[in-house]
Amino acid sequence: MSFHRSAQLQARLHELVPGGAHTYARGADQYPEFMTPVLVKGAGARVTDADGNEFVEYGMGLRAVTLGHGYAPVVDAVRAVLADGLNFTRPTTLELAAAEDFLAAVPGADMVKFAKNGSDVTTAAVRLARAATGRDLVALCADQPFFSTDDWFIGTVPMSAGIPAAVRALSVAFRYNDLDSLRSVVDIHSGRIACVVLEAATALAEPEPGFLEGVREICDRHGIVLVFDEMITGFRWSAGGAQQVYGVRPDLSCWGKAMGNGFPIAALAGRRELMELGGLATDADRVFLLSTTHGAESVSLAAFRAVAAVYRESDPVAVMERQGTSLAGTVNQLAREYGVQDAVAALGRPSCLVFTTRDAQGRPSQAYRTLFLQELLSRGVLGQSFVISAAHTDADLAHTAEAVQGALGVYRKALEAGSVEGLLQGRPVAPALRSRAEPRRL
Incomplete structure (x- = not known):
């Protein structure tokens, strides 16, 4: 999987936008150093970057998207008000x-x-x-x-x-x-x-x-x-x-x-x-x-009204709870099978899952977190968490399970070695809200 074009775009973003993104949580320092996809489109729970790579996305716009990218009823409602002034x-x-x-x-x-x-x-x-x-x-x-x-x-x-x-x-x-x-x-x-x-x-x-x-x-x-x-x-x-x-x-x-x-x-x-x-x-x-x-302005109010209608007429929360429960069960079962359950786990409310990444001593680790993100990315899964949406299908969860399985194999090697050295490319991620640009200064 190549990130060549994304890397070029990210470098240009750093020249024009402080931090290279308009939200600190979206910054390049929150992702593996040489795997910072710059996205061009999304549909449902999948997104595509500037290199043509496709990912199952979690986090969904910092938890802002529960119905999926490009959700037709919302898009249609927005389109309907555009010609009448905003x-x-x-x-x-x-x-x-x-x-x-x-x-x-x-x-x-x-x-x-x-x-x-x-x-x-x-x-x-x-x-x-x-x-x-x-x-x-x-x-x-x-x-x-x-x-x-x-x-x-x-x-x-x-x-x-x-x-x-x-x-x-x-x-x-x-x-x-x-x-x-x-x-x-x-x-x-x-x-x-x-x-x-x-x-x-x-x-x-x-x-x-x-x-x-x-x-x-x-x-x-x-x-x-x-x-x-x-x-x-x-x-x-x-x-x-x-x-x-x-x-x-x-x-x-x-x-x-x-x-x-x-x-x-x-x-x-x-x-x-x-x-x-x-x-x-x-x-x-x-x-x-x-x-x-x-x-x-009319666009966002129309979008909200469409979202409210979906929640009145169906139950997106129930879908997220069901799919999140399934995802957490799969991730945690795989962690047990690989013997890394004390280090990697999917935790939390099923509609808002996070994952742990601990080192061999059981301590939360940015280096091991970065390794896990790296291995998920290389297998087509993008996300700083497992925060799900109602658009995540069974096929998306199956893809994620396969990616997690591959990532856990690498993670176990790092735990056995007591270090991510030789497995992690680049510097670890860093807390988004920190006092200095180090340890990910450009």
């Missing part, structure tokens, strides 16, 4: 219809405002909470990797250059499934916390019995706004998100990714008394909530 000086009937569709799917929300990316809506939620409470501090879940590109969150990660210390001091952390840690933070910063921000669940972490209810109770008792990040859980756990699955209603919730099946759309939803602080039915000081030129 962006106007007044709201459209499509905006009203999309809001009605969204709120019908998320019964815990009274109002919604659309935007283009998740960072904007999570930051809008923080701003709204600060205005409603008159407080400054944000309590966020330290065990969860990403909430926003904005200063209130990026100041908490290693890649925090450019964020003033005064801003970094306004975010404090608590632990997931640990009510005592949240109580401690609330007590230490008594009367100063505006909001609690967390994902109700993740691929690897389900809420323990009573945890979300406890978070809700703490927030109610202390007058704190509870914000759920539903970027991943929305339309992957259910159309109504994690709040529908676990039965705990947040004050505000933030949505994106799969709600457009890859089209750029995000949403802030929540209780009327909070959302109206950015509206006209309030006597309080107004909040500059969300005001975007492209927030309600």
